[in-house]
Amino acid sequence: MSKRRKLAWTGGVLVLAAAVTLFLVKDPLTMPGSHRVEVYGLNEEISGETQDPPGFLGRTLGMCDADTYYAQDGDKKLCLVLNGPLGQVPAARKDGKVTVAAADVPKLRQLAGEDTTLVLMAGGPAAVIPVAALTDGQPVSVSALS
Structure with a gap:
């Protein structure tokens, strides 16, 4: 194999490894086991369903607009x-469900305060x-968002 070809293969492997690492670091729930996630309250007054998802860039960034998350x-389709953030709890994703252990449910209640819905x-x-x-x-086990 020529030196130029080896460099091309090495570069391609490095780019692929960097992309996979970025994906796994960005969403730890893609890895097996329990991971700490941020807990937020949902502002139900201005959150809701949308008929039209955001454009390609919005979906890539996970945003409906500057301060609204798309899921x-x-x-x-939700905005x-x-x-x-209110705090952190350990959670795990498996078979399309996100689960928080029974030992952490009281902490979720405490973090909720006045909020009636939480978002992990x-x-x-x-x-x-x-x-x-x-x-x-x-x-607590609920459907995972995509």
Whole structure:
């Protein structure tokens, strides 16, 4: 193999490794196991569903506009306005669900304060958790956002 060809292969491998590393660091929930995620309150008055998703750049950045995060919950396209960060909790993603262990549910309740809905952020919105769904002594498991 020529020297030029080796350099091209090496460069390609390095770019691929950098892209994979950036992806995994940006959203730790893509890795197996439990990871610390930021907890935010959802400003329900100005958050909601949208008929038209943002353009390519907006979807790439995960934003509907300058202060609104874009996420999909199944077929629903959401623009979420967040309050916080309120704190951190460990969470894990598996089989399309984000789960917070039973031991951390009281902390979620405490972080919620006046908020009625929480959003877990891991490189972007990972899950929406209604505070009413939190039961002490039981883990909370909700659909993962994409």
